[in-house]
Amino acid sequence: MSQQTDEALVIVAHGSHLNPDSSTPTFSHADTIREADAFETVREAFWKEEPSFREVLRIVGAETVYVVPMFISEGYFTEQVIPRELRLQDWDVADWESDGTSADHATYTAADTGATVRYCGPVGTHDSMTDVIVQRARSITDNPDVGPGVGLAVVGHGTERNENSAKAIEYHADRIREAYDFAEVKAMFMDESPEVDDVAALFESDDVVVVPLFVADGYHTQEDIPADMGLALDEPGSYPVPGMVDGTKIWYSGAVGTEPLLADVILERAADAGADVDAAIDRVKRRTGGTTIDAE
Amino acid sequence: MDRESDPVAALVAAVAERSISYDGLSVSKSDGLYTFETTERQVTDLTASALGETAAGDPFVDNWFHWTQRSRSTAEQAFLRWVEHAEERSVPERYSALTSGVVVREWGQLRITATVVDGGRRYGLRHSDDRDADPAELERFVDPLKAREIATTDDKGRYRPLKTAPTLSTGWLFPELTGASLVEAIDFIYPATIQNWALEREGELDVTNWADAADRQSGIYAMVDELSGEQLEWLTEACCVDSQCLKRREWDAADGEEIDTPHGAGAFPCREPCSVVISAARKWTQIEREDTERYTVELTPSEKAQLEALVAAVADGRIDEIREAEFSDPANRQRARYLRAKRFDAEGTLSAESDRPN
Numbered sequence: 001m002s003q004q005t006d007e008a009l010v011i012v013a014h015g016s017h018l019n020p021d022s023s024t025p026t027f028s029h030a031d032t033i034r035e036a037d038a039f040e041t042v043r044e045a046f047w048k049e050e051p052s053f054r055e056v057l058r059i060v061g062a063e064t065v066y067v068v069p070m071f072i073s074e075g076y077f078t079e080q081v082i083p084r085e086l087r088l089q090d091w092d093v094a095d096w097e098s099d100g101t102s103a104d105h106a107t108y109t110a111a112d113t114g115a116t117v118r119y120c121g122p123v124g125t126h127d128s129m130t131d132v133i134v135q136r137a138r139s140i141t142d143n144p145d146v147g148p149g150v151g152l153a154v155v156g157h158g159t160e161r162n163e164n165s166a167k168a169i170e171y172h173a174d175r176i177r178e179a180y181d182f183a184e185v186k187a188m189f190m191d192e193s194p195e196v197d198d199v200a201a202l203f204e205s206d207d208v209v210v211v212p213l214f215v216a217d218g219y220h221t222q223e224d225i226p227a228d229m230g231l232a233l234d235e236p237g238s239y240p241v242p243g244m245v246d247g248t249k250i251w252y253s254g255a256v257g258t259e260p261l262l263a264d265v266i267l268e269r270a271a272d273a274g275a276d277v278d279a280a281i282d283r284v285k286r287r288t289g290g291t292t293i294d295a296e
Numbered sequence: 297m298d299r300e301s302d303p304v305a306a307l308v309a310a311v312a313e314r315s316i317s318y319d320g321l322s323v324s325k326s327d328g329l330y331t332f333e334t335t336e337r338q339v340t341d342l343t344a345s346a347l348g349e350t351a352a353g354d355p356f357v358d359n360w361f362h363w364t365q366r367s368r369s370t371a372e373q374a375f376l377r378w379v380e381h382a383e384e385r386s387v388p389e390r391y392s393a394l395t396s397g398v399v400v401r402e403w404g405q406l407r408i409t410a411t412v413v414d415g416g417r418r419y420g421l422r423h424s425d426d427r428d429a430d431p432a433e434l435e436r437f438v439d440p441l442k443a444r445e446i447a448t449t450d451d452k453g454r455y456r457p458l459k460t461a462p463t464l465s466t467g468w469l470f471p472e473l474t475g476a477s478l479v480e481a482i483d484f485i486y487p488a489t490i491q492n493w494a495l496e497r498e499g500e501l502d503v504t505n506w507a508d509a510a511d512r513q514s515g516i517y518a519m520v521d522e523l524s525g526e527q528l529e530w531l532t533e534a535c536c537v538d539s540q541c542l543k544r545r546e547w548d549a550a551d552g553e554e555i556d557t558p559h560g561a562g563a564f565p566c567r568e569p570c571s572v573v574i575s576a577a578r579k580w581t582q583i584e585r586e587d588t589e590r591y592t593v594e595l596t597p598s599e600k601a602q603l604e605a606l607v608a609a610v611a612d613g614r615i616d617e618i619r620e621a622e623f624s625d626p627a628n629r630q631r632a633r634y635l636r637a638k639r640f641d642a643e644g645t646l647s648a649e650s651d652r653p654n
Contacts, residue, residue: 017457017575020448027444034441048571050459051487055567058491059483061369080514112502 008041008062009033009270012053012082013070013215015046022216023049025257026070032263032287038270038280039066047077053085057113064116066270070215070257072124074103075162087111088119100164101125101171105273118273123257123265124213125168126272130175135261135289137209140241140253147181151205155196155212155225158189166192169213182209190224197228200248207242207249215257226252260288303361303415304351308344310365318364320387321356323347335386355391358415368475371494376475379419380410403563404486404542405464408478419478421470434469440481443470447485452616458572460486460542460562489543489564496546496565504568507550513574520577524549527584532557535573536566539612591648595639602626602635 011030016022026044034042045056057065067086069078074096083091088108095106103121110117123129137152138144154176156169166189173187183205188196199208210229212221222237231239231252242249256262267281284290299306307323310316315324320335330342334356342350351357363377377383379401380390391412393399399410407427409420426434437443450456450463470481479490495501504512506528510521523531528549536545537558543566545559560566569577595603609615609627622628640646 017572018455020455031441046571048575049457050570051483052571055488055492058495059488061371061491076515084512084514 006062007039007064007066007275008043008060009039009266009275010043010045010056010060010065010067011070011266012045012056012067012086013047014077015049016218017048019218022218025216025255025262028258028260029070029263029266032260032284033267033280036263036267036280036283036287038267038277038284039275047081047085053082054087054112057086057110057115057117060115061113062115064118065110066118066120066273066275068120068266068269069122070266071122072156072213072215073162073164073168074098074100074122074125075164078103078122083108083119086117086119088117091119096121100167105269107273118270118275120269120273123262123269124215125171126265126269127175128265128268129213129256129262130172130179131290132259132261132265133172133211133213133256134176134180136211136253136256136259137251138289139259140211140251141209146209147183149183149205149207151184151186151203151208152176152182153186153188153196153199153203153208153210155188155190155210157214157220158191172213190220190228195228196225197230199229199250200246203248205248207251209251209253211253211256214255217255217258221255261285261290263288264290299365303357303365304348306361306365307351307357308348311347312344316360318360319356319382321360323351336388356387358412359387359391362417371491372475372479374494374497375479375490376417379408379478380417403482404460404489405462406482406485413472417475419470419473419475421473421478421481422468423464423466425466426469429467431469431471434467437468437470438472440470440473440477440484443481443484458541458570460489460564460566461540462538462542486542486564492567493564501546501565501567503546503565505547505550505553506555506569507553509547509569509574510577517574517578519581520574522581523577523584527580528555529557531573531577531580535576536560538562541566587652590651593646593648598626599635599639602631606632 011026013023013026023044023046030042030044033039041060041062043051043056043060045051045053047053051059069082071077079093087110089111091108096103098121103125105118105120108117108119133154138146154169154173157165169187169189173185176182177185184203186194186202188194188199190196194202199210212225214221223232226232226239229250229252230245231243231250233239239252242251264281264284267277267284271277271281299309307316311323311325311330316322322333324331330344330347332339332342332347332350334354339350363373368376380394380399382390394410394412397409397411401408402424405424407422407424411418422434446465446468447459448456449465451465456463464485473481482490492501510523513520532545532555535541538560542562543560543564544562546565547568548554605626609618614627618625618627623631625631636644
């Protein structure tokens with residue numbers, strides 16, 4: 001009678017004890033993927049909410065589980081907390097063969113259920129995240145052709161916790177500079193130079209789109225960064241879009257993680273790890289504004 | 297009708313391969329003829345077509361079909377059978393109840409009802425406090441994913457970081473879920489409770505005691521392994537008793553080292569300290585690192601009693617019940633403000649003399 005579903009997708013995220021918005025993007029991307037019929041089972045799991053990383057594998061009950069971290073960079077959570085809590089046997093960060101932004105996937109047995117876990121790198125460092133940042137810029141300006149004459153700042157936390165955090169920001173900024181036609185593209189940070197406080201001064205363009213590379217909106221994206229830039233109003237989370245700072249028009253987008261196209265990055269991670277989800281990727285891209293490449 | 301959808305066709309096909317024995321139904325084949333037997337009747341020497349005629353419409357056959365010819369996880373199967381009391385009620389008893397729609401189970405603050413509709417099971421799900429509510433008065437949901445939103449905030453709109461806190465919101469109803477969607481809805485309200493309950497029934501629940509859970513922590517939580525003994529009694533009293541969490545605590549301090557705080561009477565087990573407990577433990581670890589001091593504080597007996605009442609009002613979550621101008625309640629707001637004006641300075645510090653100043 002007991003039957004296990006063959007393959008499941010588990011999206012692991014930080015979550016919060018205090019702020020329900022923290023898990024909202026994870027749930028909405030999971031729903032997009034459910035609607036696209038990519039996996040028989042899709043489930044979210046959290047460090048600070050339930051189900052916990054410790055108990056999610058027994059919920060999905062699948063033989064093969066693709067685990068995709070909703071984190072921006074490789075570091076403490078992706079390298080220590082998640083593998084430990086999922087009970088990935090013989091986890092070794094070296095298996096990812098990563099330079100700090102290039103983790104792809106590695107395969108383990110989870111001691112909890114015996115499931116085969118294909119443990120993927122975080123969404124934040126996947127190449128397709130570059131397109132999500134640009135899509136976020138298009139969404140916030142309501143301009144599908146945004147680029148020429150416009151500056152783009154990709155904002156990260158910085159090195160305070162982990163050097164890979166800054167690497168991920170710079171990686172995407174470099175890729176956008178090469179592949180898109182924004183007038184200027186800069187990586188900026190909350191706690192290191194170049195600081196987001198100086199955004200108006202550091203860009204020459206009259207219009208600058210500011211996209212924070214965070215998975216969810218919270219204190220940093222809704223209060224800290226707008227205040228640092230000189231945009232914040234009295235209410236937390238209330239800032240004008242666009243807002244004027246020292247003569248520069250700032251289009252501040254809020255967390256990139258809320259952009260619907262991020263569901264595509266999650267699926268791309270699973271696909272890179274061997275999941276047969278090409279058709280679902282196509283459906284998700286159509287639904288979330290991504291560019292679809294015609295299948296042969 | 298085929299064996300995928302028709303219980304009788306499925307039974308005839310299955311018994312051609314091997315004998316069936318399930319929930320009081322026995323069907324076997326011998327020398328080309330079939331014997332059909334239930335706790336209610338026995339019919340022997342049946343041809344295959346006579347077996348089909350005999351089995352048609354028999355609840356034992358429908359029951360066998362429902363529980364053996366559909367794929368479910370072990371936990372889902374065990375839970376759904378538990379919902380209709382399958383282990384303790386006979387098939388006729390169960391079907392009579394399922395048809396009249398009075399099969400009920402409670403799961404935390406959930407009330408689950410089961411019925412048989414057109415040969416399939418259908419489940420109703422609502423808050424147990426809404427047991428007598430007019431269904432027309434409740435907000436109706438179909439998609440089990442909506443259970444997630446129901447579980448996010450309490451009736452006052454406050455965020456619920458602990459899904460098994462006894463603060464589930466009321467006023468909603470899933471009138472007609474399938475077995476799989478019932479399990480999915482419950483998983484969003486009380487994640488992993490069905491799986492852990494099923495593991496426990498099989499004697500396979502993996503419990504992690506405090507010592508191992510604390511030892512595993514890293515980063516800012518690595519410090520929590522400093523808590524032990526009485527501190528764990530206080531911690532579980534603060535977070536884990538039934539008034540705070542509906543899971544039944546199965547973990548203790550360590551192997552052979554029990555925590556005396558009541559484990560709780562919940563239907564589903566708690567297998568290890570959760571993230572809320574670990575996060576609170578970090579705060580208590582920091583506080584417990586401080587040395588005690590002796591303070592000399594001047595209070596009237598009523599003022600001392602008032603401080604006690606204020607702590608109790610917060611600890612028991614009673615603040616919202618204390619009425620304006622209810623001056624007989626020591627935790628009344630104006631009473632607290634009077635005490636603060638009299639005994640505390642402008643910074644809110646209680647006037648007290650320490651034996652270890654600075």
